[in-house]
Amino acid sequence: MKGFSSFVRLLSEVGDILAPRRCALCGKRLMAGEDFLCLSCLSELPFTRYFGRKGNPVERLFWARIPVARANAYLFYFPESMVSRLFLSLKYGNRPHYGQALGAMMAAELSDTDFFDGVDAIVPVPLAQKRLRKRGYNQSEKLAEGISSVTHLPIFTRAVERVVANPTQTQLTRTERRENVADVFMLSRPELLAGKHLLLVDDILTTGSTLMACAEEMAKAGDVKISILTLGLAGKHGEGPELHPETINYGREAFVR
Numbered sequence: 001m002k003g004f005s006s007f008v009r010l011l012s013e014v015g016d017i018l019a020p021r022r023c024a025l026c027g028k029r030l031m032a033g034e035d036f037l038c039l040s041c042l043s044e045l046p047f048t049r050y051f052g053r054k055g056n057p058v059e060r061l062f063w064a065r066i067p068v069a070r071a072n073a074y075l076f077y078f079p080e081s082m083v084s085r086l087f088l089s090l091k092y093g094n095r096p097h098y099g100q101a102l103g104a105m106m107a108a109e110l111s112d113t114d115f116f117d118g119v120d121a122i123v124p125v126p127l128a129q130k131r132l133r134k135r136g137y138n139q140s141e142k143l144a145e146g147i148s149s150v151t152h153l154p155i156f157t158r159a160v161e162r163v164v165a166n167p168t169q170t171q172l173t174r175t176e177r178r179e180n181v182a183d184v185f186m187l188s189r190p191e192l193l194a195g196k197h198l199l200l201v202d203d204i205l206t207t208g209s210t211l212m213a214c215a216e217e218m219a220k221a222g223d224v225k226i227s228i229l230t231l232g233l234a235g236k237h238g239e240g241p242e243l244h245p246e247t248i249n250y251g252r253e254a255f256v257r
């Protein structure tokens with residue numbers, strides 16, 4: 001086996017020479033041991049460092065409105081920053097593998113915690129068919145694939161569908177946003193979800209209204225428990241979320257510790 005693994009390493013080194021792997025952010029050639037992002041870009045990412053802890057700011061955001069078992073976000077999202085390029089490329093730039101890589105990264109961070117305990121399956125927030133055809137993939141589904149590669153949890157992609165591509169939320173108040181997404185989702189396979197603990201996955205948490213609408217629709221299956229995991233959390237610098245200002249500090253403190 002030893003000979004085989006050094007042969008595989010040799011192959012990957014040869015592959016690296018022929019088609020060098022490059023950092024998704026700075027484009028620099030990746031060194032051995034680096035994957036997807038170079039260590040320098042990785043160290044610059046604004047991690048929330050919530051580590052899925054009970055009572056973290058993302059959980060508290062949902063507690064007041066819908067019952068969630070657990071909730072977590074991996075990165076703070078700052079518009080027009082380095083990190084925003086990752087999100088934009090994943091969503092609009094035809095980079096499905098970014099989702100798989102980032103999904104695996106966030107699952108790896110949580111796999112040492114009890115965050116996934118009791119979870120039966122992953123449900124990516126669905127895209128409307130029209131948008132899916134245009135983009136070619138659902139970014140949340142790609143994140144789910146990355147999470148599944150670490151956790152081995154199954155992914156349910158057709159249990160809940162998005163029947164309306166909701167219009168932009170930017171100019172709406174909080175109440176209008178909730179109304180805006182109220183009938184966007186439709187539970188199509190309740191028998192698949194009933195009685196299960198489901199991990200709802202999305203690329204970015206802004207106000208939470210989309211995730212809440214989706215979770216409420218899933219809850220109609222009966223006896224479901226819902227946890228939420230997003231790649232990004234749009235902080236107070238972004239447009240939107242009604243988060244307590246200490247949310248950002250919470251991450252910083254954890255970073256220093």
Ligand SMILES: [Zn+2]
Pocket residue numbers: 023024025026027028037038039040041042
């Ligand atoms: Zn880099």
